[in-house]
Amino acid sequence: MKFGTKILNKSVPEWKLHNIDYEKLKKAIKRATVTSADGNDRENLENCTQLFKEQFGSINVFTSLKVKEISSRLVAIEASIINFKKRFSDAEDNRKLRSRQIKLISTHLDNCSSELQRLSRYLILQKIAVGKLFKKLIKHYPGGAQQARAYIQEIRELPELVDGYGGISFTKVDLDPYLLEVSLIVNVLHHLRLGLSEAVATSAKGNIDSSLAFDTQFCGRFASLQKFLISAENLEEFKFMILHHGFHVVADEIISTSRSIREASGSLNTMETRSIRSARSFKALQQVVTCQQPANLSGSPASMLQEQEIHVGKPVSSGTLFHSTSPRLCLSILDSKDKPSLLEDDTINQHPNLVMISGNGENHCVVMCHVGGLRDHLETADLSYREVAQIWDGETIDLESQEMQERPPMAKLAIEWIQSRRLKPVEPKIYFKRVRFICNEDDKTYLIALDEEITIDNLGTLPHAFVEIRKLPAPLASDDFDDKLVDLCEALIENKTQAYPLSSNMTLWRLCFELRHSKELQADLFDTILKEEFDLEDESPTSEDFFLLGKSSTLQKCSDKFRSNFESEDMNKRRSTIHVTPKEQQSIEKPRVRYWNEFDDDPEFYNDNGFYIDGTHGSADGEGVNPNSGCGFILFNKQFIENTYRLCQRVSGWFDLRDTKLVPVDASRYGSIGESTSSASANSINDVEAYLAEEDDESGQVYEYKHDQVITFMYLSSLLAACVTSGISFGIVLGLFHKKETDDDLEVADFLISMISLSLIISLVLICSSLLLLFSRYRLAPAWHYISCFVLFLLVILTVCYGFIEVFF
Numbered sequence: 174m175k176f177g178t179k180i181l182n183k184s185v186p187e188w189k190l191h192n193i194d195y196e197k198l199k200k201a202i203k204r205a206t207v208t209s210a211d212g213n214d215r216e217n218l219e220n221c222t223q224l225f226k227e228q229f230g231s232i233n234v235f236t237s238l239k240v241k242e243i244s245s246r247l248v249a250i251e252a253s254i255i256n257f258k259k260r261f262s263d264a265e266d267n268r269k270l271r272s273r274q275i276k277l278i279s280t281h282l283d284n285c286s287s288e289l290q291r292l293s294r295y296l297i298l299q300k301i302a303v304g305k306l307f308k309k310l311i312k313h314y315p316g317g318a319q320q321a322r323a324y325i326q327e328i329r330e331l332p333e334l335v336d337g338y339g340g341i342s343f344t345k346v347d348l349d350p351y352l353l354e355v356s357l358i359v360n361v362l363h364h365l366r367l368g369l370s371e372a373v374a375t376s377a378k379g380n381i382d383s384s385l386a387f388d389t390q391f392c393g394r395f396a397s398l399q400k401f402l403i404s405a406e407n408l409e410e411f412k413f414m415i416l417h418h419g420f421h422v423v424a425d426e427i428i429s430t431s432r433s434i435r436e437a438s439g440s441l442n443t444m445e446t447r448s449i450r451s452a453r454s455f456k457a458l459q460q461v462v463t464c465q466q467p468a469n470l471s472g473s474p475a476s477m478l479q480e481q482e483i484h485v486g487k488p489v490s491s492g493t494l495f496h497s498t499s500p501r502l503c504l505s506i507l508d509s510k511d512k513p514s515l516l517e518d519d520t521i522n523q524h525p526n527l528v529m530i531s532g533n534g535e536n537h538c539v540v541m542c543h544v545g546g547l548r549d550h551l552e553t554a555d556l557s558y559r560e561v562a563q564i565w566d567g568e569t570i571d572l573e574s575q576e577m578q579e580r581p582p583m584a585k586l587a588i589e590w591i592q593s594r595r596l597k598p599v600e601p602k603i604y605f606k607r608v609r610f611i612c613n614e615d616d617k618t619y620l621i622a623l624d625e626e627i628t629i630d631n632l633g634t635l636p637h638a639f640v641e642i643r644k645l646p647a648p649l650a651s652d653d654f655d656d657k658l659v660d661l662c663e664a665l666i667e668n669k670t671q672a673y674p675l676s677s678n679m680t681l682w683r684l685c686f687e688l689r690h691s692k693e694l695q696a697d698l699f700d701t702i703l704k705e706e707f708d709l710e711d712e713s714p715t716s717e718d719f720f721l722l723g724k725s726s727t728l729q730k731c732s733d734k735f736r737s738n739f740e741s742e743d744m745n746k747r748r749s750t751i752h753v754t755p756k757e758q759q760s761i762e763k764p765r766v767r768y769w770n771e772f773d774d775d776p777e778f779y780n781d782n783g784f785y786i787d788g789t790h791g792s793a794d795g796e797g798v799n800p801n802s803g804c805g806f807i808l809f810n811k812q813f814i815e816n817t818y819r820l821c822q823r824v825s826g827w828f829d830l831r832d833t834k835l836v837p838v839d840a841s842r843y844g845s846i847g848e849s850t851s852s853a854s855a856n857s858i859n860d861v862e863a864y865l866a867e868e869d870d871e872s873g874q875v876y877e878y879k880h881d882q883v884i885t886f887m888y889l890s891s892l893l894a895a896c897v898t899s900g901i902s903f904g905i906v907l908g909l910f911h912k913k914e915t916d917d918d919l920e921v922a923d924f925l926i927s928m929i930s931l932s933l934i935i936s937l938v939l940i941c942s943s944l945l946l947l948f949s950r951y952r953l954a955p956a957w958h959y960i961s962c963f964v965l966f967l968l969v970i971l972t973v974c975y976g977f978i979e980v981f982f
Contacts, residue, residue: 183669184298185291191235192295193228193302202306206313214315218324226333232299233338239292240341246285247354253278254361275365282358283417289351290413290668297406299343348409352608355413356422360431363421363613381620385554387423387609388502388529388539391620393552395643397523398619399658399730400679402702403638404671404720408625411640411672412608414664418657420610420621500531501626504603506682507565507596516686519678524550526596527682530558542590555584564588565597601630603685605639612657618645619657629685636695639681640672654730662730666739671716673723674730676705806945809883811876818879821886877951885954888946892965895939899972902932906979926980933973940969 184192198221205221208214257278261271307325314321328334334342381387403411416422506513507526515522521543531537540561541552564570570588571577577585590596605628610621625638642658665672679702691697696713703714703722714722728736906929947954947962 183294185295188235188291188295191232193232193299195302195306198224198228198306199309202309202313206310206315208315222328222331225328226331229331229333229343230338232343233333233341236292236296236343236346237338237341239288240346241339243285243288243292243351246281246288247351247358250278250281250285250358253281254358254365257365275362279362282355282362286355286413286416289348289355290410290417293348293409293413294407294668296343296346296348297409301406303344348413352412352416353422353424353427355416356424357427357431359416359421360427361434364431364435381423381611382428384423384425384609385537385539387611387620388537388607389552389554390645391609391622391643392527392529392539392541393524393550395618395620395645397677398642398644398655400642400675400677401640401665402673402675402698402723403623403640404716405625405637407668407670407672408623408638410668411670412623414668414670415610415621415661418612418660418664419614420612420619423609423611500537501604501606502529502531502537504529504605504682505598506686507591508599509595509597511599513599513686515680515683520545520549522678522680522683525682526591526594528558528561528598540587540591542587544586544590551583551586551590553581553583553587555581556587560588561591564591601632601685601689603682604628604630605681614657616646617657619643620645624681627681627685629688632689632691633694635688635698637698639684641681654732659730659732662727663732663735665727666724666731666735671720671723672727673702673720674726675702679705807942807949809880814876814880814883817883817886821883881950881952881954884946884950885958888943888962891939891943891946892962895936895943895969896965898932898939899936899969899976902929902936902976903972905929906976929976929980933976936969937973940966 201217201221201224205214205217257271257274261267261274307328310325311318311321314324334344336342337345381390505528506515507528508514513525515525524541524543526543527539527541529539529541538556538558538561539552539554540556541550543550560570569592572585572589577588604626605624606626608623608625610623612619612621620643621640622643623638623640627635627639629635642661644655644657662674664670684698684701687701688694688697693713695716699716699719700713703719728739731739905925909925944962944966947958
């Protein structure tokens with residue numbers, strides 16, 4: 174697509190006729206850079222210069238008129254607010270009329286914001302067009318690049334470009350004062366609405382009364398909603414677009430000015446009438462209130478207002494508006510290693526150990542520590558940069574000192590964490606300028622941090638801005654889309670803003686650390702962002718292709734209705750030419766936090782997550798653990814245990830040693846035999862008792878008892894048998910092999926040796942079996958069982974060894 178057509182597509186539809194005539198200038202440059210046969214090269218070059226003058230002049234005239242128009246409208250809105258305060262100074266005035274008046278003022282302010290947004294888009298397009306034309310001159314100039322640059326410098330120094338029209342040039346217009354002025358008006362209107370609704374104050378979560386409070390809560394309390402990379406070309410337009418969606422700028426100067434204006438409005442009735450008439454803006458109102466003097470001395474604010482009154486018929490310039498300068502912030506990541514942990518652990522990446530300070534350092538210092546556990550992280554603004562720097566310089570801060578005892582708990586925790594972990598700043602440092610926005614909507618609060626001019630220490634400045642949107646309360650996992658985020662994404666598409674939605678783990682600090690060794694910032698920036706979601710098949714994409722791909726991703730975050738309407742209208746438009754393959758998104762499940770009072774009887778814990786569950790449950794046959802299948806070294810079938818137990822009970826019954834039966838259960842708990850019915854037969858009662866007995870028999874505890882009883886009988890029996898067989902064999906060995914051998918003895922010697930050997934082997938098997946059976950119980954046996962078993966085991970082993978030695982040696 175030709176750039177001239179692109180300007181028409183991207184420009185404000187109502188202002189298309191006021192755009193630079195790109196095609197006309199391109200043809201003039203072509204004539205001026207092509208050597209003509211008739212020798213009119215100088216004349217063609219002068220015609221090109223004259224055409225530049227005409228175009229610059231027409232653009233400056235339109236820009237100057239628009240700037241002064243917007244300035245006058247903003248001052249008129251401020252005057253309306255001042256008149257509103259004078260007219261409705263009594264709190265008991267007509268509430269309905271006051272509400273209508275505030276709504277009317279808000280409508281005019283929205284129109285001003287929209288006009289400023291359009292103006293910012295118009296200005297950036299003209300600057301881009303001029304830059305493109307200059308590149309064509311350098312590329313095609315017949316005298317070479319050096320002469321082309323000299324000619325371009327002459328054009329840059331033209332009075333039409335330097336001085337502009339009425340002191341306003343489209344290349345030097347700064348719209349930041351208008352952004353702050355609109356935010357100031359929004360702040361004042363917000364408090365007027367609060368007064369109208371008799372709201373005492375904003376909620377605690379939305380109580381952000383300074384840029385320091387904003388940065389502290391933004392880092393710690395608010396949950397990240399979405400991050401964007403915004404093209405530098407659309408940055409100013411994006412700021413005014415945010416204002417149009419209910420946000421306003423948070424800046425210390427705006428907050429203090431708004432407070433002083435609200436306080437000044439209470440004394441309007443006591444001010445001089447002439448001064449009140451002179452106060453046509455908030456700036457003038459401040460001067461009137463702060464410098465009320467009985468005599469209007471020369472150079473006083475009152476005399477300044479008289480001068481303003483004299484020149485009241487003249488156009489209002491941006492000098493009447495509010496100005497503010499935002500200091501650059503410096504962010505340092507703290508870690509005990511040279512390679513920070515945030516590059517490997519995404520949990521730390523979301524809330525790392527960091528220190529963020531402003532230009533002066535001491536008055537604006539935010540410290541955040543990733544402590545893990547249930548708290549996960551803590552943040553504080555109650556420490557100075559000097560105190561934090563003391564720690565990593567090797568000095569130890571005494572937490573028991575009187576000064577530290579007076580500090581808030583979070584500040585002391587942060588100091589203790591940094592000292593105990595020996596954290597130090599990791600290179601590189603990150604410098605940036607931050608514009609802060611806030612929006613209170615119902616019970617939700619949204620914060621937007623727009624970080625521009627991001628500079629990586631000793632490397633360079635990123636060519637685009639980083640924007641992050643955060644929300645309180647945090648979005649639930651079931652919430653697929655947030656309404657405010659959907660509105661902003663749709664606005665980005667509608668306004669043709671070049672933006673790329675970043676993945677959740679692409680934080681500002683991680684992005685800068687990934688680029689710390691870069692040699693080509695823009696190319697590496699695009700590659701770093703894309704490799705998180707795609708497998709790149711081509712070389713680094715161009716800026717246009719990158720943001721076209723971002724447009725497709727942003728569109729997926731819009732509502733279904735908007736997406737279907739846009740796709741039907743956008744069928745024939747250019748798509749991104751980047752060849753990428755989306756990576757398979759593997760959902761990494763976070764390890765579940767286990768608490769001390771949790772049990773493992775829930776089905777979700779039978780997947781190798783239980784503390785006390787045997788790992789054999791995950792066998793190939795898929796059968797679960799049967800608690801009645803036996804345990805220990807020797808396993809027995811349940812039926813065998815039941816039959817053996819019944820046999821033992823039958824035998825012990827002959828000697829009146831049967832186990833005591835369980836106490837009969839009161840049958841009245843079953844509805845089949847009620848207390849009020851005495852007609853129940855004896856057979857019915859016997860059936861119920863038999864059922865209860867069978868139910869008790871089936872219980873796990875009863876089976877464990879039966880199992881241990883049978884096992885005890887078995888290992889005691891085997892222990893006794895082992896002792897008897899080994900003892901008999903020991904006696905035979907002592908009785909025969911220590912006598913003098915005779916011929917009669919020799920006749921039965923082989924038989925005796927075989928019988929003794931067999932007896933010794935049997936006793937050895939029995940004693941080992943008894944020991945294994947002892948450790949096959951469900952519950953521990955009495956202590957004397959273990960002592961006697963081990964003693965007898967040793968005696969039988971010694972007897973067997975002695976017997977074999979006497980017999981065979």
